[in-house]
Amino acid sequence: MDRRKILLLIFDGLGDRPIPELARQTPLQTARKEHLDWFAANGVNGLMDPIAPGVKPGSDTSHLALFGYDSRAVYTGRGPFEAAGVGIPVRRGDIAFRGNLATVDSKMRVTDRRAGRIKDGTHDLAAALDGLQLDGGVRVLFRAGTEHRAALVLRGAGLSPHVTDSDPHEEGAVVASVAATESNGGATAHAVNAFTRECFRILKDHPVNMERAKAGLPPANMVLLRGAGIVPDLEPIGERFHLKAAGIAGVGLIKGMCRAVGMDVLEVAGATGGLDTDMVAKANAALEALKTYDLVAVNVKAPDVCGHDGLANEKVRTIERIDAMMATLKIGLGPEVVLAATADHSTPVMLKDHSADPVPVLIFGEGVRVDDVQKFDEISAAKGGLGRIRGLDLLPILLDLSGRSEKFGA
Amino acid sequence: MDRRKILLLIFDGLGDRPIPELARQTPLQTARKEHLDWFAANGVNGLMDPIAPGVKPGSDTSHLALFGYDSRAVYTGRGPFEAAGVGIPVRRGDIAFRGNLATVDSKMRVTDRRAGRIKDGTHDLAAALDGLQLDGGVRVLFRAGTEHRAALVLRGAGLSPHVTDSDPHEEGAVVASVAATESNGGATAHAVNAFTRECFRILKDHPVNMERAKAGLPPANMVLLRGAGIVPDLEPIGERFHLKAAGIAGVGLIKGMCRAVGMDVLEVAGATGGLDTDMVAKANAALEALKTYDLVAVNVKAPDVCGHDGLANEKVRTIERIDAMMATLKIGLGPEVVLAATADHSTPVMLKDHSADPVPVLIFGEGVRVDDVQKFDEISAAKGGLGRIRGLDLLPILLDLSGRSEKFGA
Numbered sequence: 001m002d003r004r005k006i007l008l009l010i011f012d013g014l015g016d017r018p019i020p021e022l023a024r025q026t027p028l029q030t031a032r033k034e035h036l037d038w039f040a041a042n043g044v045n046g047l048m049d050p051i052a053p054g055v056k057p058g059s060d061t062s063h064l065a066l067f068g069y070d071s072r073a074v075y076t077g078r079g080p081f082e083a084a085g086v087g088i089p090v091r092r093g094d095i096a097f098r099g100n101l102a103t104v105d106s107k108m109r110v111t112d113r114r115a116g117r118i119k120d121g122t123h124d125l126a127a128a129l130d131g132l133q134l135d136g137g138v139r140v141l142f143r144a145g146t147e148h149r150a151a152l153v154l155r156g157a158g159l160s161p162h163v164t165d166s167d168p169h170e171e172g173a174v175v176a177s178v179a180a181t182e183s184n185g186g187a188t189a190h191a192v193n194a195f196t197r198e199c200f201r202i203l204k205d206h207p208v209n210m211e212r213a214k215a216g217l218p219p220a221n222m223v224l225l226r227g228a229g230i231v232p233d234l235e236p237i238g239e240r241f242h243l244k245a246a247g248i249a250g251v252g253l254i255k256g257m258c259r260a261v262g263m264d265v266l267e268v269a270g271a272t273g274g275l276d277t278d279m280v281a282k283a284n285a286a287l288e289a290l291k292t293y294d295l296v297a298v299n300v301k302a303p304d305v306c307g308h309d310g311l312a313n314e315k316v317r318t319i320e321r322i323d324a325m326m327a328t329l330k331i332g333l334g335p336e337v338v339l340a341a342t343a344d345h346s347t348p349v350m351l352k353d354h355s356a357d358p359v360p361v362l363i364f365g366e367g368v369r370v371d372d373v374q375k376f377d378e379i380s381a382a383k384g385g386l387g388r389i390r391g392l393d394l395l396p397i398l399l400d401l402s403g404r405s406e407k408f409g410a
Numbered sequence: 411m412d413r414r415k416i417l418l419l420i421f422d423g424l425g426d427r428p429i430p431e432l433a434r435q436t437p438l439q440t441a442r443k444e445h446l447d448w449f450a451a452n453g454v455n456g457l458m459d460p461i462a463p464g465v466k467p468g469s470d471t472s473h474l475a476l477f478g479y480d481s482r483a484v485y486t487g488r489g490p491f492e493a494a495g496v497g498i499p500v501r502r503g504d505i506a507f508r509g510n511l512a513t514v515d516s517k518m519r520v521t522d523r524r525a526g527r528i529k530d531g532t533h534d535l536a537a538a539l540d541g542l543q544l545d546g547g548v549r550v551l552f553r554a555g556t557e558h559r560a561a562l563v564l565r566g567a568g569l570s571p572h573v574t575d576s577d578p579h580e581e582g583a584v585v586a587s588v589a590a591t592e593s594n595g596g597a598t599a600h601a602v603n604a605f606t607r608e609c610f611r612i613l614k615d616h617p618v619n620m621e622r623a624k625a626g627l628p629p630a631n632m633v634l635l636r637g638a639g640i641v642p643d644l645e646p647i648g649e650r651f652h653l654k655a656a657g658i659a660g661v662g663l664i665k666g667m668c669r670a671v672g673m674d675v676l677e678v679a680g681a682t683g684g685l686d687t688d689m690v691a692k693a694n695a696a697l698e699a700l701k702t703y704d705l706v707a708v709n710v711k712a713p714d715v716c717g718h719d720g721l722a723n724e725k726v727r728t729i730e731r732i733d734a735m736m737a738t739l740k741i742g743l744g745p746e747v748v749l750a751a752t753a754d755h756s757t758p759v760m761l762k763d764h765s766a767d768p769v770p771v772l773i774f775g776e777g778v779r780v781d782d783v784q785k786f787d788e789i790s791a792a793k794g795g796l797g798r799i800r801g802l803d804l805l806p807i808l809l810d811l812s813g814r815s816e817k818f819g820a
Contacts, residue, residue: 017778053799053813055815057819059819059820071818075818078820112592223523355815357810378779379782381782383793388797388799
């Protein structure tokens with residue numbers, strides 16, 4: 001069979017536990033979702049531990065696994081993916097920080113950790129810092145995220161992530177002088193402290209802050225940094241699996257995950273990462289992308305949001321909106337596509353947090369060994385033909401079903 | 411959700427194979443056990459390979475796995491757990507031996523390897539040896555077990571387990587001079603040989619042996635040692651999983667397993683480790699312990715005894731007595747407890763030995779994804795919502811269900 005295409009649908013936080021409010025059913029068991037169930041009934045189903053049984057995954061470690069990377073071997077923290085998410089083209093060895101635009105007085109005392117939750121002008125402020133060259137040949141890459149949030153990447157020889165935060169984590173305290181936490185952290189600490197000085201020098205009289213002063217708003221004249229992490233050495237997914245891959249996601253962290261593994265990130269109008277996201281637009285964008293890409297990964301964040309907020313009925317409705325997305329795919333998918341639908345982890349409504357409960361997974365496409373599972377939910381999937389697999393197993397299975405696996409042995 | 415408690419019930423050797431005498435059913439399939447089945451019907455079920463598929467576990471390696479330790483990485487032999495089981499407070503790096511109180515003549519020839527299966531006075535004899543200081547700063551810790559059985563621990567710098575046995579393993583032979591089997595065994599061999607000399611010197615005229623001579627019984631004037639093993643470096647379970655743990659067991663080896671991982675061992679009147687054990691007393695002790703401990707592990711040895719003895723009907727009756735224990739738990743358990751019931755391995759009646767057959771496992775408690783399994787047995791469990799897991803997966807799953815897991819990633 002010729003090589004086919006892979007569509008990987010990741011419904012964030014979709015898995016759940018029985019909920020008293022839903023008569024001890026899960027949201028997936030409760031929702032009306034004829035199209036999702038159609039894919040289950042015409043596919044092969046199973047349960048999947050995103051990392052391993054009993055391990056409660058983050059979205060980042062789980063997406064790494066679903067993209068074919070052993071997160072227990074390569075994960076170095078969330079910072080590098082956040083940086084990639086705001087558009088910094090991170091490279092192996094870069095040191096990434098999460099940051100806040102903040103307000104300090106002339107004595108470097110923090111008077112507002114979020115600079116009055118600044119919204120406008122953040123990209124102009126960021127542009128004034130991006131590209132700075134610091135002592136020791138260290139290059140600054142800096143981007144604003146949503147509101148006061150930002151990401152900093154330091155690039156240069158001899159840098160390490162083993163440094164303290166410049167963010168004092170409380171107002172009234174002065175911006176912290178950064179120190180090494182291990183012997184190889186000296187150059188990074190020196191660079192971060194130089195960045196802090198440059199920040200104030202460049203931002204204090206920046207036109208955006210002049211305007212803010214006129215409007216009686218606190219200036220965004222400092223960047224407070226936290227959570228240093230080194231960008232891991234991830235072989236680009238295209239090279240690793242000999243394919244052309246694209247990601248579609250609304251939220252920054254997941255866009256960052258996609259970029260960090262070398263996927264093209266496709267922007268979809270209306271894909272917000274929130275409950276109001278346009279899922280059908282994502283489905284159409286995925287169908288369009290499958291014309292030119294071999295692997296298209298789509299993240300839908302909404303079920304996770306419902307889980308974290310403890311909203312059982314909203315999670316049910318979100319699944320019903322996902323079903324409309326599946327209707328679009330059912331019509332639009334050609335026989336050249338192998339589809340997988342799953343979650344990156346469970347976010348049980350009763351917990352308002354992630355859990356280690358395995359998630360349902362279905363695979364649909366020509367050649368799949370269709371089992372007798374009729375519905376896509378946590379209980380039905382346990383009887384499916386896939387059995388209980390791990391997140392790291394999924395992409396290899398899809399590569400094989402799509403005629404893209406390599407023989408081990410002769 | 412708040413942190414909850416964990417009750418881990420380990421029915422030793424419970425798993426079995428179809429038995430012709432039972433119309434080709436297993437003892438679990440044959441037994442009347444409405445309460446055990448109630449837990450299965452209201453819980454989630456599966457099969458568990460204590461170590462891995464096809465690996466025939468010992469009780470020690472399996473309990474290690476169920477307690478969350480990778481026995482293939484940390485197991486060094488049974489000796490350290492036997493020593494802990496008779497009450498020696500073993501420490502990492504100690505060298506433990508299993509021993510027999512025995513009778514030798516003046517030429518050190520073994521005339522009775524079990525000193526006439528001595529029962530009385532063994533603890534007095536042991537006390538005379540416990541605390542000895544040997545050449546080279548080696549300290550002796552010595553305790554009697556049941557009948558002629560005993561355990562020796564050597565504690566000191568530079569000791570290794572790589573030595574031969576002093577037990578010649580046959581009567582008529584002289585007590586063996588212990589030699590190193592690897593280059594680092596010299597100090598240990600020297601210490602064991604010194605212990606052997608001290609043994610005879612101290613025990614030959616001990617009042618217990620004077621009494622035995624008067625009664626025409628062979629003196630227990632020697633300790634024959636075998637199976638040297640080093641106490642592994644096991645991070646205490648309390649630190650490892652941030653909880654307070656207790657174990658309830660009738661037999662010494664399992665008490666030793668519990669102690670070796672840092673559990674408190676609770677003594678229960680009537681818990682013998684034999685077929686006559688008072689299982690309801692164990693259930694009540696567990697319920698009481700759950701008021702102050704986060705994790706309570708209970709071992710019931712009786713099914714394993716039936717398996718080793720090849721007694722099919724006795725194993726059925728033992729399961730029916732286990733069911734009375736489950737009735738007690740069903741009434742007494744509060745919603746703050748997550749319960750797991752399983753076995754450490756199968757001990758098929760037809761084999762009279764352990765086998766690698768996976769064992770049934772059920773998990774019951776708030777939040778569990780109840781499946782449609784109605785009975786607790788080896789065949790029904792295979793269709794459950796847990797699928798097929800490993801022993802090392804179980805505690806992480808229980809920690810997550812009880813709100814005690816930590817997130818991997820963000």
